[in-house]
Amino acid sequence: MKKKEKALVVLSGGQDSTTCLLWARKEYEEVFAVSFDYNQRHRKELECAKAICGEFHVSHKILDLTQLNELAPNSLTRADIKVDEDAPEQGTPNTYVEGRNMLFLTYAAVYAKGLGIRDIITGVSQSDFSGYPDCRNVFIKSLNTTLNLAMEYEFEIITPLMWLDKEETWEMADRLGGLEIVRDRTLTCYNGIMGEGCGHCPACKLRRNGYLRYMERKQNG
């Protein structure tokens, strides 16, 4: 199949967005990446993003969004707020950063248009959305329309992981030849621990359970 021309990947340096980067490299001739510095607790993920882009010769831009922290205090950006170990029964978890995906994707779109890119790839997933409203498909669809109206441009927000759970995301990385790179060189842990992570935060639990399930299935053929 002929590759498409070019795309911009919103890259956090975690499992999901790195898997999307692997996917984009198969689908597009030219891949760009953009990351956001919002004073996240797990800032090492920016180093991961940088290293991975370096290895793949992907043009990578990091944008400063630190003022987001000033507006919307939460446990991912404030050292004085402890990360919830489990999702609350009601409402959003305290790791939720208000408006985060909307701002990320809007900045990404402004950047993409400047590069003449229409396809914007993001690793959001409704299957594993953990109570974050801005990971839902309905939000992404609505945002896509709004962006196109805002800039009179035909953006296409592409979400390869929208309906995959973490087990299937590991499977995708494996099929794309990137299981090791995703496992060993990305950061998902809210407490900033590479690879295996702290094991206690919700992001680690989700990532590890998916990995174990996929490995079990793979070994059983």
Add this chain to the structure above:
Amino acid sequence: MKKKEKALVVLSGGQDSTTCLLWARKEYEEVFAVSFDYNQRHRKELECAKAICGEFHVSHKILDLTQLNELAPNSLTRADIKVDEDAPEQGTPNTYVEGRNMLFLTYAAVYAKGLGIRDIITGVSQSDFSGYPDCRNVFIKSLNTTLNLAMEYEFEIITPLMWLDKEETWEMADRLGGLEIVRDRTLTCYNGIMGEGCGHCPACKLRRNGYLRYMERKQNG
């Protein structure tokens, strides 16, 4: 009529948003304002916004969005790009900053939710939209839906000037008792000249023609 509780006004310090601030003070018990520093050529407008808020005892926040300039070069933020004197026949004028209103309103929404505010007031106008796609009503409606989905919150974006032309906006300021303050203490000119402005840029022409038409109508009773 009983006033509503509270609202956030997106305040540039120009004619339109200042008129919206006057309007909001009549409609709401408590009014907050937010402005954006994006390295605009007419940065004095931020001083205007600050002074007006000071006079009206309105709580005012200025957010740093200077990275927008890095992403989307245009004549309003780059000293090396000259402002178009007239709107181009096709496409957007070079004073158009990609994604500007979308980013402003998204940040405003994050800030508003933190303050427990649902009503966000912006001075965009489709009647005088000057070719800016992000001033159109269809964009604002779509953005409202997207914001509500992004943050699971019932924002209401209110646009008192949407269907008014500049003449009617002057009339509104006058009825609200603010003709002088808008005329003498706001900044609309792309070249950063207070009050009467440079007279040549599209923003000055629009503002002045509206003022003259309104004054003529008023004098003729």
